[in-house]
Amino acid sequence: MRLWTLTFALLAALVVVSLSLGAASFGDDAGWLLMVSRIPRTAAALLAGAGLALAGVVVQQVVQNRLVEPSLTGAPEASMLGLLAVTLIVPGMAVAGKMLIAAASALLGMIGYLALAARLPREDPMLLPIVGIVYGGIIGAVCVYIAWATDLMQFLGAWQLGEFSGVMIGRYEWLWAIAALAVLLYVIADRITILGLGEAQARSLGLDYAQTRALGLVVVSVITALVLVTVGGFPFVGLVAPNLIARWRGDNLRANLPLIAVGGGLLLLTADIIGRAIRYPFEIPAATVVAVFGAGVFLWLLHAAPARRHG
Amino acid sequence: MIEISSLSYHAGPTPILHEISTRIESGGITALIGPNGAGKSTLLHCISGLETPSVGSVRINGIDPFSVPHRQRARTVALLQQSPALVSRLRVRELVSFGRWPHHQGRPRREDEEAVDRALVAFALSDLAERTIDTLSGGQRQRAFIAMTYAQDTPWMLLDEPLNALDPRHARDLMARLHGLSRDGTRSIVIVLHDINAAAGWADHIVAMKDGRIVAQDESAAVLTEDTLRDVFDTPFELLHHKGRPVVVAR
Numbered sequence: 008m009r010l011w012t013l014t015f016a017l018l019a020a021l022v023v024v025s026l027s028l029g030a031a032s033f034g035d036d037a038g039w040l041l042m043v044s045r046i047p048r049t050a051a052a053l054l055a056g057a058g059l060a061l062a063g064v065v066v067q068q069v070v071q072n073r074l075v076e077p078s079l080t081g082a083p084e085a086s087m088l089g090l091l092a093v094t095l096i097v098p099g100m101a102v103a104g105k106m107l108i109a110a111a112s113a114l115l116g117m118i119g120y121l122a123l124a125a126r127l128p129r130e131d132p133m134l135l136p137i138v139g140i141v142y143g144g145i146i147g148a149v150c151v152y153i154a155w156a157t158d159l160m161q162f163l164g165a166w167q168l169g170e171f172s173g174v175m176i177g178r179y180e181w182l183w184a185i186a187a188l189a190v191l192l193y194v195i196a197d198r199i200t201i202l203g204l205g206e207a208q209a210r211s212l213g214l215d216y217a218q219t220r221a222l223g224l225v226v227v228s229v230i231t232a233l234v235l236v237t238v239g240g241f242p243f244v245g246l247v248a249p250n251l252i253a254r255w256r257g258d259n260l261r262a263n264l265p266l267i268a269v270g271g272g273l274l275l276l277t278a279d280i281i282g283r284a285i286r287y288p289f290e291i292p293a294a295t296v297v298a299v300f301g302a303g304v305f306l307w308l309l310h311a312a313p314a315r316r317h318g
Numbered sequence: 319m320i321e322i323s324s325l326s327y328h329a330g331p332t333p334i335l336h337e338i339s340t341r342i343e344s345g346g347i348t349a350l351i352g353p354n355g356a357g358k359s360t361l362l363h364c365i366s367g368l369e370t371p372s373v374g375s376v377r378i379n380g381i382d383p384f385s386v387p388h389r390q391r392a393r394t395v396a397l398l399q400q401s402p403a404l405v406s407r408l409r410v411r412e413l414v415s416f417g418r419w420p421h422h423q424g425r426p427r428r429e430d431e432e433a434v435d436r437a438l439v440a441f442a443l444s445d446l447a448e449r450t451i452d453t454l455s456g457g458q459r460q461r462a463f464i465a466m467t468y469a470q471d472t473p474w475m476l477l478d479e480p481l482n483a484l485d486p487r488h489a490r491d492l493m494a495r496l497h498g499l500s501r502d503g504t505r506s507i508v509i510v511l512h513d514i515n516a517a518a519g520w521a522d523h524i525v526a527m528k529d530g531r532i533v534a535q536d537e538s539a540a541v542l543t544e545d546t547l548r549d550v551f552d553t554p555f556e557l558l559h560h561k562g563r564p565v566v567v568a569r
Contacts, residue, residue: 197416197419197424200408200416201416201419203406204406204416205399207363207368207397207399208397208398208399210367210368210388211366211368211392211395211396211397211398211399211467211470212392212416212417212419212420212470213388213389213391213392213393213419213420214388214419215388253407254407257407257408257409257412257450258406258407258408258412258450259408259409259412261424
């Protein structure tokens with residue numbers, strides 16, 4: 008209980024900072040400013056961070072590798088490719104349609120990654136993330152080529168570098184779907200944990216492995232699409248939050264999934280606050296802040312990973 | 319009882335198992351021995367319902383593991399795969415608790431907690447219950463996974479090379495525990511062993527495999543002859559007796 012008290016105290020403090028920080032100052036229309044801009048922005052950072060962290064832990068359980076997260080499986084790049092196609096072919100498509108295309112593309116991207124991953128030897132935990140980086144890089148290069156040739160680089164840039172400065176009421180509400188997906192994941196938390204024991208063990212325990220894995224990947228794809236389309240992509244959140252929580256609290260998702268979600272939200276909100284404060288009143292994208300911090304944690308994880316492997 | 323009739327298994331175009339027909343009676347320990355690539359693990363996976371045979375059928379306590387619901391299968395037969403998940407940060411008690419999942423599907427009852435406690439005691443894990451798997455030694459980790467399989471409380475336990483990576487003391491200790499558990503008549507254990515002497519010392523029955531076929535199957539003493547072992551492993555053995563137990567030495 009003490010843990011949750013501290014967590015919520017930290018959360019509350021950051022929310023207050025986030026609500027009071029910005030170029031505009033509170034005057035007579037403080038309520039309006041909060042309603043239209045500050046509350047949506049704060050909620051968007053928390054929801055996106057929670058979603059990315061949850062998507063990260065699901066992918067890690069599916070591939071049984073802690074160094075993987077959705078952005079290292081080609082999912083966001085595939086999603087961008089789908090979005091570029093929509094923008095070129097059906098420019099006026101409604102947001103719901105774009106979300107659907109983005110999610111379906113992310114899913115296809117991940118299926119391709121899993122097909123590659125299935126052929127790799129499992130002894131070296133580094134291999135899966137490296138292959139993911141290369142795979143995502145190739146799809147990303149195709150995106151850049153298409154965007155360059157069709158003058159859509161501006162769109163691509165917005166998807167690649169996520170930030171919250173454009174978040175306003177009416178423009179972020181899709182992210183609330185992440186809250187519903189988080190509840191779904193909590194309901195199947197035991198199943199996701201069992202996935203992490205590997206296919207043979209999971210099936211021996213009577214889990215419908217293929218069905219559970221498919222459900223997990225669909226959730227990851229939808230979260231990736233929701234975040235990408237609404238606020239853009241963020242690296243490392245799906246890696247850092249689950250790994251820090253696992254080191255601290257272990258791997259039992261029934262117990263730790265809420266912490267992972269809150270941890271991801273806090274991480275991204277902190278990144279957004281730093282990005283807003285560091286050159287006030289100008290802003291640095293939260294994705295940039297997260298990348299700097301996340302790369303540091305990633306290096307630490309790489310360094311620490313072999314120490315946990317016994318012969 | 320496990321009944322296997324004319325079971326063949328192909329991995330793509332490569333035949334792994336050829337028309338295997340046999341019965342494994344309930345009770346005690348049955349060891350699967352044979353050279354690398356003989357098909358022992360594949361046969362274990364087919365019996366447990368995890369691999370679907372290309373041809374033929376399996377009945378385990380009368381049920382077809384491929385057609386019954388997953389949950390019913392998982393309450394009849396439990397498989398421990400070779401070298402299971404390595405760097406889990408689950409606690410030992412949490413891991414063993416997952417053995418109860420086929421029984422409660424996420425809502426553990428009192429009897430599930432008790433079964434977990436029994437499994438922890440049976441494999442001397444009570445003191446390690448709150449440790450995470452990645453902090454355990456190889457022997458402790460193997461015990462934790464077998465305890466999960468045991469907690470699944472199935473009439474059949476299938477263990478794929480559980481002695482891998484165990485030193486002689488831990489290997490002996492584990493075989494002695496399994497032997498003890500198999501004595502009360504409620505558990506039947508099928509175990510893939512590379513150490514012929516572990517089979518000689520602890521198994522009630524031995525199934526010897528080679529090139530995807532069963533070449534000998536009987537009570538342990540009847541299979542452990544110099545002629546049979548030479549045929550199975552393509553290498554000469556000498557059979558000695560020490561304090562009433564057979565000991566096999568490669569020549």
